Amino acid sequence: MDFPDGRRVRGTGLRRRRQNVLPPEFAVYLLGKDPYIEDFQYRWVRWRDFRLPDSTDDAVGGLREAHRRAEFERVEITCGGGIGRTGTAMALLAVISGVNPDDAVAWMREHYTPRRHGGALHPLPATPDHMRRRIAACQTHPRCRRVSTARGWLTPRNERKAVGCMRLTRR
Structure with a gap:
């Protein structure tokens, strides 16, 4: 992706084939665990899925380094799927x-869209709907089906099971 100052950075996910x-x-890896890559230089920022980075200073420092190096080198920002943290x-x-x-x-949604359908780029959904889809995905997860009700609302009776399941999906 090309930025306004002329630098180019590739955003991707580890689960995507190169x-x-x-x-x-x-590369800057935004992951919960160190990926231990030996082929090139990288910086690991501990940033677990669906959370904030463990250290904001470490995250900003890693991204500043990536920005500085993108002027002369091939730089990549990577998380698990290449969408949220990336x-x-x-x-x-x-x-x-x-x-x-x-x-x-808004600028990112216009210029960086890793999801492709039929070769055409599609913008990411608005933030509230995007968050609702993440929560709704939990309702369709095999371990969550027993928790969801007909309307998809939690009841006090099954709330304890849902809390455990939500913890699993947020990792």
């Missing part, structure tokens, strides 16, 4: 590159 793409010279990090890189902070999320 198709005819050269490996990066530097999109958030790319929005921060857009702000560092000169995009107005109030417009960063």
